[in-house]
Amino acid sequence: MPVDLSREELERIDELVGARRKIKRGTTLFRNGEKFTSLYAIRTGFFKTCVAAEDGRDQVTGFQMAGEVVGLDGIVHDHHTCDAVALEDAEVCVMPFDRIEELSREVTSLQRHVHKIMSREIVREHGVMLLLGSMRAEERLATFLLNLVQRLHARGFSQSELILRMTREEIGSFLGLKLETVSRTFSRFVEDGIVEVKQRHVRILNTDALREIVNLKSAG
Amino acid sequence: MPVDLSREELERIDELVGARRKIKRGTTLFRNGEKFTSLYAIRTGFFKTCVAAEDGRDQVTGFQMAGEVVGLDGIVHDHHTCDAVALEDAEVCVMPFDRIEELSREVTSLQRHVHKIMSREIVREHGVMLLLGSMRAEERLATFLLNLVQRLHARGFSQSELILRMTREEIGSFLGLKLETVSRTFSRFVEDGIVEVKQRHVRILNTDALREIVNLKSAG
DNA sequence: CGTAATGTTGAGCGCATTCAAGCCGGGTGG
């Protein structure tokens, strides 16, 4: 948790980090219906969260990487309402929510931090709603790639190269597209010289072109 | 705020309700870019919240009614990232966020309540993402109507009759559809005897049929 | 090395959109 804190505050916050937990690729950190006890800070690895409709269809609601927090959905009803699945071997810090609430009554900056994390998630989801509600396939994929590479860059990775940890189907589920459409859209980007794609390895050749696709939208 | 509280706690919470504010129909409670200071509990009236893309398109992210809270988006960056527009004359309680944080350090049940409100919003948005990402027009509108009537019923209104406070275009924006599609879908429901529609007045004749539409989905 | 999972590509279709015309209802001013 990268916040400005005094040493004393930091020591207090160490208290709330309970056990660490390793999650094997393909297994769940928590599942829809399970009792909610903790938030999880991702240390390493990559997750997806998804909600399910009764008929079996599911919607990926987000992809999370190191430094991000999952589990906020469970607070309202004391039970989780989505699944968190590791897309590669991962490790998380388990932060019992009781402790978080207890500590954030004493440490103002932690309280503030928790509020911001939740608000950030709300704002992020607003962005996804905009994407799902009004963008076309190319815009969605361009937005997705830019967002992903930006978050990776903030973690010290390349601005132009990335490895997708998720399948075309999972990307499609997140973006409200079928996997074939995702694949075709990738191919169009490749034809246009915007990216190189070799399976899950993506190299962005022309970031500005991606930005244009996002900004032109239907106005073009 | 309907929570179980001791008398003392209730008195403390009264402290955080600052002024009330009246919002005329068509005007904004807050706007994208404005400084964030407070959350707002809706006392009367009906709001929409919407985010804007650079090119002018906007996406309605939700409709809010009495008893619901708006403004959570502003916490992360100390500025609002969406607009809240009154769809009819409305009145809200202004709750300065400083006071909320202060008080919720002392009143455990308030702290818990604030966390639940934010988590509830996150879960609600998951549902909208599922809708936008994987449902067809009929399912979206059926889901929308059922949700609206259920929330109204919880406030003492009819289970089967409602007045839409928003235009077809606003419904469409929320559901990721064009206004013509919303209109056509309403017409289809009318043909099928599921609802009666006279402008913004809607009477649900067959709730089960709406539920079926939602649950059958593409599996049908 | 063989099998299953994942990804690519093609052809045809269908649902929602686009474009366009007309309708309804409420409000305003003559």
Place this chain on the structure above:
DNA sequence: CCACCCGGCTTGAATGCGCTCAACATTACG
């Protein structure tokens, strides 16, 4: 009181984007 206007709504016809279905290619993995 009626004529008019304008925003909101409905409906029709044609288009097109993304989906479905299907075949094949590639990769991962036991």
